[in-house]
Each structure stands twice: as structure tokens, then as C-alpha cells.
Amino acid sequence: MLELSNFYIDGRWTPSASTASHTLIDATTEQPFGTVALAGKAEVDAAVAAAKRAFPAWAANDPADRIALVRRIHDIYAGRSEEMARVISQEMGAPIELARARQAAAGLRHMTSFLTAMEHFDFVRPLGPHAPDDRILMQPIGVVGLITPWNWPMSQVALKVIPALLAGCTMVLKPSELAPLSSNLLAEIIHEAGAPAGVFNLVQGDGATAGARLVEHPDVAMISFTGSTRAGASIMRGAADSFKRVALELGGKGANLIFADADEDAVARGVRQCFINSGQNCNAPTRMLVERSVYETAVDKARAAASAIAVGPSSAEGAHMGPVISKGQFDKIQDLIDTGIREGARLVAGGTGLPAGFNRGYFVQPTVFADVDNDMTIAREEIFGPVLSIIPFADEEEAVAIANDTRYGLTNYVQSGDGARRNRLARLLRSGMVEMNGQPRGAGSPFGGVGHSGGAREGGIWGLEEYMTVKSVSGWSS
CATH class of the missing domain: 3.40.309.10 (Aldehyde Dehydrogenase; Chain A, domain 2)
Incomplete structure (x- = not known):
């Protein structure tokens, strides 16, 4: 039986202190094949604290260094893409051909698309010819909580983790407890690529405990969530007291x-x-x-x-x-x-x-x-x-x-x-x-909806801007 009992916090694999766990079931056979530990409040707090400590240095880092990190992640991921396809197939039941061609491949496609968007992204922008000394600064929003679903695990994780890294944010990722294997593998890849400690943190957990703590945590500046409309409404309510930015990608009935x-x-x-x-x-x-x-x-x-x-x-x-x-x-x-x-x-x-x-x-x-x-x-x-x-x-x-x-x-x-x-x-x-x-x-077209489908825009330049704040400055010295 497979056992996921460690979380990736502050650049290290940390044993879970929680006694709660979720049994992983093979959708083809209905038989259990493993367990995943479910984080409690203390582990989420530790991950957020690590991200908070890492934020000032990562936000001040040259964007070229952030791009270099994502390129290393891309190359390592590409070398392990068959492994990624197999864990996705195992965790959520996608046929292996679909897992190879669409599920695992989506992670690489999104990385390539965001790297392309960064080639044309201006972090310092002129306001216009009428105000030659004004500038618009695009700056990372801070520590972000990323809550992802089970149906397209690497597609949705890459649509959040990669632009957050490139924007200069630090983060805590909480994937669905139904599909934890692919995110664990991605954490290994990010560690191998040399991400500074605390920039990327992974806690496995359920929505009621780990997800809710991320949503309410005062040191988390933004929540990006993909999942059901019902859960999205709950997240908006939970984030209200701390005035977080909430980016929601929810259901549809196309x-x-x-x-x-x-x-x-x-x-x-x-x-x-x-x-x-x-x-x-x-x-x-x-x-x-x-x-x-x-x-x-x-x-x-x-x-x-x-x-x-x-x-x-x-x-x-x-x-x-x-x-x-x-x-x-x-x-x-x-x-x-x-x-x-x-x-x-x-x-x-x-x-x-x-x-x-x-x-x-x-x-x-x-x-x-x-x-x-x-x-x-x-x-x-x-x-x-x-x-x-x-x-x-x-x-x-x-x-x-x-x-x-x-x-x-x-x-x-x-x-x-x-x-x-x-x-x-x-x-x-x-x-x-x-x-x-x-x-x-x-490629680079924004993914997102209106109404009860949420208002987030993921992918390309719009996906990068989701993780940034806009600061207007006068008297800029050229």
C-alpha cells in the first residue's frame, strides 16, 4: 500500500503530525491502493509561515531568475512525464493514453505558454503620453493559497503554481485529497529544480480543515480555487473577513x-x-x-x-x-x-x-x-x-x-x-x-467564466496578472 505521510514545507519533506488520513481507491477495481495524510491547522500554519518568510526575497528576485527556475522545472517534468501520466491515471482513473496525451502533457503546455507570456510582460509600464513621468508597477500580491481539483490535476496545478512563481509570489498548494500523487511528484520536481526554501509549499488535506484554514489565514493574500460552485461560494464567505483576493474557476453547463x-x-x-x-x-x-x-x-x-x-x-x-x-x-x-x-x-x-x-x-x-x-x-x-x-x-x-x-x-x-x-x-x-x-x-488564451462559473482568468498574460497588484506611481525618474 502506498503511503503519503510527508508534506513539503520550507524546502523539506516534513512528516505529518496529524492522525487524519484519506484512503485512496482505484476507480477501476474499487480496491484501496494507498493512504494520504490530511493536514491539520498546525501544518497549514507552518507552510504559510514558510511562504511568508520567503516572500520578500523571492518578490525582489530578478524575473530572469524566476524564468530560469520555471525552465528547469519544465525540463525535469518533461523527463518524468511518463511517471506523471501513470500517477494521474492511478489517482483519478484517466485511461493511460489520455493521461499521457492530455493530462500530464497539460502541465508542460502551460509552462511553455507562461514562459512565452513572460517574454512580452512588462512589470513597469507607462501610463500614457499625457503623463510621461507616471508609471504602473505590476507587483506580486504576496503569499497565495492554491486549492486545486482532482479532474485535471496537473493542468489546474500548473495554471496556478507556474504564474504565481513567475509573478514573484510564494505559495501553499493544497491539491484534492482524491488526487494527491501528481502534486507530490511535482513537489519533487520543483525541489530538484532548486526552488528556494519556502517559495513553494505543499500540504495534502481536505477542504473542511486544510482548505478552510488557508482561506481564513490572515497571512494569505490571495486564494485561487478551482472546483465546485458550492465550494466557491463557501470560499468567498470565508475570505471576506481578511479581504483576500479570491480567484474562482468553477462549474459549467456549456x-x-x-x-x-x-x-x-x-x-x-x-x-x-x-x-x-x-x-x-x-x-x-x-x-x-x-x-x-x-x-x-x-x-x-x-x-x-x-x-x-x-x-x-x-x-x-x-x-x-x-x-x-x-x-x-x-x-x-x-x-x-x-x-x-x-x-x-x-x-x-x-x-x-x-x-x-x-x-x-x-x-x-x-x-x-x-x-x-x-x-x-x-x-x-x-x-x-x-x-x-x-x-x-x-x-x-x-x-x-x-x-x-x-x-x-x-x-x-x-x-x-x-x-x-x-x-x-x-x-x-x-x-x-x-x-x-x-x-x-x-495557447495563452485566458480560461475562465462569468456568473456561477467564477471570474478568474487563467493562462497567458491574464493568468500572470491574477497574481499581481497594480501600483500607480508619479514622478518616475527615467
């Missing part, structure tokens, strides 16, 4: 608007994008809105695409869908599928229960509902599993109304051959991101 002039692969592409990572994605296009003239054809295509998705163990090679992370997640998804059936949606693929050939593991059938009304539970709640809802619309106006009828606002999608229409819809859809015709957003 709409994928498919018009009659969309390309032939639009429906199947939408199904695949909804089900990647077993549907455990905040930006998944879980509501497929289809123009009525091609609606039944789209339903048939979605059924065929879902039925073609193979399901298999995390450790097996190949392009298949793995299990969801836990029994709690499995049970929640099963309940929502059952709710969809009871509320009158037409089940066209999948359904409740394990896929054929499985008698254990947290495997969910790739599930598609048609004739969904946007007031149904499956159209309102973030399911976080491989469940797609198809909704018809008559015209652009109705499509936008349905898409925007949600408390969330993370990512929406548009499929149409009409460029002018795509541009109109991109302006009208209420979300932080819009992706069109299957084209992914470019």
Missing part, C-alpha cells in the same frame, strides 16, 4: 449550438468533447442545442457516436473512456440519469447501471438524452459525467435564449458555416469562452 449548415462531423465531435475524461470537465458541452430542421438526424448521429465509445480500465492502452473517480461521483451521476428518465427526457444511448461486461468499477455508460427541456434537472445541474442532453431550437434568437438560461457561464460552442452568424453569437452568448467549429482556443 451549450453547443449546432445549426443546419454545420459541418458533417459537428454532432459526433460534440459527443466526443462532452465525454472526454469521462465527462468530468467543467467546460464540457453538455447541452447540445440543434436546429429543428436537422434535429432528428443529429439525435441519430449522437446515438451512433456515443455507442461507438469503448469503456475500459484505466491501465489499459487504447483510446477508450475510463471510470469516474469515486463511488460518490458514480452514485450522483446514476441518480441524475434516473432523474432525466423520470422527468420525461428520451433516452437514446446508455442509461443507468454498469456498461455491459463490467461487474465492478465506477464505470458510467456513455449516455445521451434527446427531447430535453431546458427546465429539466439534467439541463440545469452540472452532472460531471458522460451525460449529454439534446435540445431543439427554431432560430438564432431561441438558441441564444436557451444557451444563456443558466446560472453558469464558462464555455459555449457554435457550429455553423456562416461566419457572420458565428461572430454575432460569440458576442451574444454569456460566457467567458466561446469555441467555434471545433477550433480550440490558442
